[in-house]
Amino acid sequence: MRWTPWLRRWSEEWISTAQPDTLDPAVLRDRWLGFAPATEEEVAAAEARLGVRLPPSYREFLLTTNGWRNAGAFVRRMRDTHTLGRLRDLEPHWQVWEDLAADDSDSDSDGSLFTRSLLLSLEADAGILFLDPADVDQAGEWAAYSLFSWRAAPPVRFGSFRELMEALYAEFHRIHRPAGPTRDFWDAQVEQARLDALAGSVDDAAEVLERAADFGRDRATVLHAQILLFLGREHEANQLIGQLLHLPSQPDDFLTDPLFTEEFVPYLFHDHARTNQPHRLSTLGTAMIGERPEIMRMVAEHRPRFQTPVPHMTYGNPEFDEQIRRARAAHAGETDTLWAAIRLAMPLWRPRTADHIAPVALLADPVLKATITPERGRELLSTPRGAA
DSSP, X not given: OOHHHHHHHHHHHHXXXXXXXXXXXXXXXXXXXXXXXXXXXXXXXXXXXXXXXXOHHHHHHHTTOSSEEEETTTEEEXXXXXXXXXXXXXXXXXXXXXXXXXXXXXOBTTBOHHHHOEEOEEXXXXXXXXXXXXXXXXXXXXXXXXXXXXXXXXXXXXSSHHHHHHHHHHHHHHHHOOOSHHHHHHHHHHHHHHHHHHTTOHHXXXXXXXXXXXXXXXXXXXXXXXXXXXXXXXXXXXXXXXXXXXXXXXXXXXXXXXHIIIIIHHHHHHHHHHHOBTTBXXXXXXXXXXXXXXXXXXXXXXXXXXXXSSOOOOSSSHHHHHHHHHHHHHHTTOHHHHHHHHHHHGGGOOOSSTTOOSOGGGGGXXXXXXXXXXXXXXXXXXXXXXXX
């Protein structure tokens, strides 16, 4: 990937989402978040001053733009060849950052991660970006890190400066959601991943959906959560469902869509009854914290369905639902036999909506859920379904 076309697109997208009066006049004039390119002499002088040769992707970046504005959503300005330096020399509170990274045990003759690294960020929101000259791959790229105090998490490692910038670009998209070719590309990728998932290509689909969600494509999150539930990765799936419930603006009609009301809602209420405790809130319990009237209305509307001895729910379209009910009545407690009946019923299953790719409602029934191990969940997902 060449830097200039990508950074030009990033600049245009940023300008399209920003209030004009908040932008540097030079950015508006040049349609460019960067600056003039550094010269070879300026880069060489910085390397001589620091006693290192800079890694390839960062060196190419500086030769494209000597600094950068608005990297992601929380870094207002990055350093240039004249302000680049050691973290310990430029950041007076570097030891505080080292203390925040409680798992930093990588100390050697070069010092700790925080004494040897180069500080990339100039102005940031309680965070720093930096490069580690002691962590070098075969291509000569240095590991890059981001660390923000308000995230209450260890530094995030990236394989190179380029990977760090790609993550910051995705973060910008996730938060600001600009229109344009990047958004359109990921929307097309999500649709193809949906088709691939229904055709049984579970791992390829999951990889694409996870990346698309990084770019703020909420539809990818809806689809990915269904895959994770059947792979036994409930904690991750619940985090994704929680993200959907906490979005400032949910996907269109998400709370009234049959995928939510007939698949996710039964699962959420089952999970709530099973896990909601004073020391551990369920996904639904967490969603009810705070002033979210739409969530409270949703819970009040659906709670009566799950307060009866037999919850009012269906397992899917009528043909599939009938087969599952018969199997459950005949084989409850016979785990292997019931699983075999579920497999036999799967050719009858059809999606309730365009974004429905797996029978999540099965996981809302403790009797049925007990039959679906992660291995069996993968088998189900790997089978073409829904007339794919």
